[in-house]
Amino acid sequence: MKKSALYFTNKSRETLLLLILCFLFNFSSAQEVLDKLKEQYDKVSVTNPERLIVAGKYATALFFNQQEVKAGQILKDNIQIASRLPDGKYAANLYAIEAMNYRISERIKESKSSFDKAKEFASKSKDVEIKGYISYCEGWLYTRNNKEGEAVRSFLRAIRYFDQAPPSRTLNSRKSTTYKELTSIYANWNEHQLQEKYSLLALDLAIQQNDPIAIFDAYMLMGYMYEQQYIKNDTNHKLRDQAEKYYLLAINTYNKNKATIPFPSNLSFVANNLAYLYFSFFPDSYQDQAIQYAELALKQGAATQQYTHVASAYGIMAEIALKNKKPERAKAYLLSALMEITKSSVPDQNIILSIYENLSEIAEQENNLAEAIRYHKVYMETFKSIYNQEQLELGKRLEAQFDKERQQQQLIRMQLETDKKEQQLRLLHTVSLQQKQQYENLKLHEENQRKELELTQLESEKRTQELKLSRLETQNRAQDILSFKNEISYKEKINKYYVALILFFLLVLLLMLYAYKQRSKSMRQNKELYNFSLDKERQNSKISILTAMLDGQEQERGRLARDLHDGLGGLLSTTKISLSQLTNKVDSPMKNDMQKSLLQLDTAVEELRRVAHNLMPDLLNRYxxxxxxxxxxxxxxxxxxxxxxxxxxxxxxxxxxxxxxxxxxxxxxxxxxxxxxxxxxxxxxxxxxxxxxxxxxxxxxxxxxxxxxxxxxxxxxxxxxxxxxxxxxxxxxxxxxxxxxxxxxxxxxx
The missing domain is CATH 3.30.565.10 (Histidine kinase-like ATPase, C-terminal domain)
Structure with a gap:
């Protein structure tokens, strides 16, 4: 029996689907999210830019709920509003969502056109986060077009923008989604170190956000990564144990946060992985754990209509039954798996092929040749239908493999560039150390200068002592000149009288100057007040003239409206009545011409009424x-x-x-x-x-x-x-x- 044929067929497909689901929904089931977003969209005012952000989320939810037409209309309506705003980030966001929706619908040309407009509006915005989001969308489109090398460059550019952006409600979720995309690409390239790097970054970000959904996803991806590495190197049991550890952490996270994690289908995916891990790579003593988690996957898959998960769980249980030499039970499990996989809207033919092959082998072991032949015939018919399709896809896979090798070469070049930048960083670090050493030298120089200053202060104190001695000598000399000062004191008093008189005259002069300035200031204020009154009078005169002009215009409009309505209107109505009476009296050839003339008169009367109404609207006066x-x-x-x-x-x-x-x-x-x-x-x-x-x-x-x-x-x-x-x-x-x-x-x- 081919081991795990049911299980491995859908692994990569399930992982990609999981990433898409986690990107779309955060806190409730699909319909609940849709109803909540609709309520938010209807509640926010049309003039509020927040409505444009909600519109993008609402359109995305509608698109993934098979309401593509309504989603497209909401995007178009809001893009028209966003395009008129000065900040291009809102229009860029909506155009990017529209481009991704078009790509999922295989409308390649429309997707490219929308993305080009998104880039154009993003270039007009100073918002760093929207530039990162546009780079992420570019990588997303490259990935879906099998251009993974270009996609990696776009994703790395997006991360650089996100790292420069200020915190926001959407920044961490966008950064986490970019990490997951890089993890998926590096997994395809077998670049396990880079895959592990971005898986750990996604996990750290989820733990920082304290988001149970993101933590569950990150644990699941880490477990899947280590499991794939162990399959390629089954001698390193640490990889196997790491896979088991992260799968168990994912299940424990779900059990602790059932109320806030609305994805039980993801739980069945992890349970299947863990059951297969225990069955295939652990000793037989772990068989009970394998059955336990297979039954958990069976229960959760059936509850959420994930028929592929249910079929995988039955496949694992069938393998365990065969290993325990219970073919009848294995056959029952395989038939149950066949019944479940056919319930899927798009059943995987490879899984059906594996089921028929295994049923044929069991029937052959039981010597039930008729049943073995019957299952083998169905197996051959299914194989032929798959083989024809695989031949058509073989060329595409070879081309994709060539692109993948070319992209790996591009990755090597990118890594070389990264090494070069790291060398530059080390050089900058060396320069920084040199600058630090120079700073230490400056500090030592400053310390030397401080000590020199202290020495200078000591010398200053010594000079102070010498100065005191000089003062004592000066006092002795002062006694000698005291008598001389007494002689000149009389002269100084006389001089003071003269100085006081001069100061008095100067004070009088200053008072006179002050009085003159105050008078000049008063005259200037009076002049300004007069000019203000004159300007006010001119303004009132201008308003009076404008009022008279407007009244004259309105009176003239009213007179023209009455003259047109009473004079020319009456004349046209009289002419119409006369022509109507003549119409019945003329011959048929002339009657058509008369009818045309009447129609032209009706048009003239209607135009006359419109002109008269524009000249003097009656509704304005009445209502x-x-x-x-x-x-x-x-x-x-x-x-x-x-x-x-x-x-x-x-x-x-x-x-x-x-x-x-x-x-x-x-x-x-x-x-x-x-x-x-x-x-x-x-x-x-x-x-x-x-x-x-x-x-x-x-x-x-x-x-x-x-x-x-x-x-x-x-x-x-x-x-x-x-x-x-x-x-x-x-x-x-x-x-x-x-x-x-x-x-x-x-x-x-x-």
Missing amino acids: GLEEALQDYAVRMSNVELDIDVQFLHYSNQLTKDEQLLVYRVIQELVNNAIKHAAPKQIIIQIVEEADYYTITVEDDGKGFDIDQVKGNHSAGLHNIQSRIDFLKGKFTIQSEKDVGTSVEIIFPKK
Whole structure:
């Protein structure tokens, strides 16, 4: 019987699947995670950048729950919002997720396009972590394209970025996932030292995070790594014992944290590995442990519908039964394994082939030739179907092997570069030691200078003693000159009187100068107050002129609207009635022309009404600004243009004149956008705050050069500025070519 055929077939596949699952989910089952992410996504405001981060996680969860269309739509909607933000990290993150989703769906061209956009937006961001994440995604794509050498370079670059990034909620999970990818590649290359290095890094990171899921995964990967090394070197029993140790640590971690680890399928995977390890590589005295963990794998695999795990557990138990000379029990286990593997949505044909071969051998040993022949026939049919497929894949494997050897050569070159850098580091260390020695020399020099200073102080004290002696001699001489001082004291008093008189005159002069300066200061303040009053009067005059001008414009608009509606409108309606009456009296050839004329008159009347309404909107006077703008948005919207009006905290406290000014400003901005920018969407937002109003008009049109427009001194901007000056407000314009324009107006409440 072929040993462990059921078990080893799926090992590498299970490991890769496990890494993907651990990357996707952290704290609950798939549906619970999906519901939780949906709740978070709906709860966060559209204007909050946090929504873009939640959108990436939500789209990923939807994609792996077979809701690819919805996931793609959520990504596209949020990418449009993220692309307009100044920081490119949000758009880069969403484009990277979209690229990986496309790659899993085998849409190679779309995946490359999305990843190129992710790199473009990442280059515009100063966020170091997003640059590392884009490098990780690049390595992930290289791995799936069988370019493991390029993948390793990308993963190492990602780790360098992550090491430079400040702490965040996602940093450690992204770094851990990168370690696991490197572990998988180095395992394929049989680079056990590097595999062990990054496995230990993943384990240390998981322990630092105190994350039971990550710790469980790290223990499982470490056990699998040592098991594979022991299979290649079965004389080193330390490797076998290390594999057993980490598998047991993984199972103990799961048992202690059942409530927070939602992956019992991973437990069945580890239990199968440990059962096979005890059965194949330990003495027969460990057979009870092998059966114990095989039964654990059987129980957990059945509970989680992991039919491949169940089949593997039955296979191990069948081998134990055969070893104990119990063919009937082995046959029952193999038939159970066959039944379980066929429940899988994609059953592994190699496992089925092994089962039929083993059943045929057992039947032959029992001299049941008919049954042995029947199982052998099924075995041959399965083998032929697999053989044809393997022949097609043989060329691919050979090509992959060539790429692998080439990638190993690249790894050797990378290791040489690493050695070179280590030599440079050692050289830098030597330089550092030299600098340290120089520092010690400077300290010794400083100590010498301190002692010289002490010697100087002693000499100074000696000179002080000599000075005291000189003072005694001076006192004797002072007695001699005391009489001389008495003689000149009278003269000094006279001089003091003169000095006092001079000081008095100087004080009077200073007081006069002070009084002069105070008077000059007062005159200057009066002049400034006069200038301020004059400026205020000019401002009031300007506002009065602007008010009169705006009132005149609105009166003229109203008169034109009434004249157009009452005069030209009535004339067109009368003409339409006359033509309608003539239509029934003319012949058929002329009737079609008359109908076309009537349609043209209808169009003219509708256009006349639209022009009159724009000149003087009745809804503004009747119902206020909100209804007028909603009506204006509906009238200006069409198939190619969507205008959305939003009022936030608006209490309708603006006066009629203020509402009209706001309406005219928004009307001018929307007309300019439609005329010059060719947008697909315009968003008008009016927000009432405690002390002021904020008006924002955004479009996704062509954009323009702000400096160039300001230099042209356009009449439209002048009209807008005039109305905003009347409101005592200010406005700012932000525009970028091929992205769009955003105008923000702020004016105070009265």
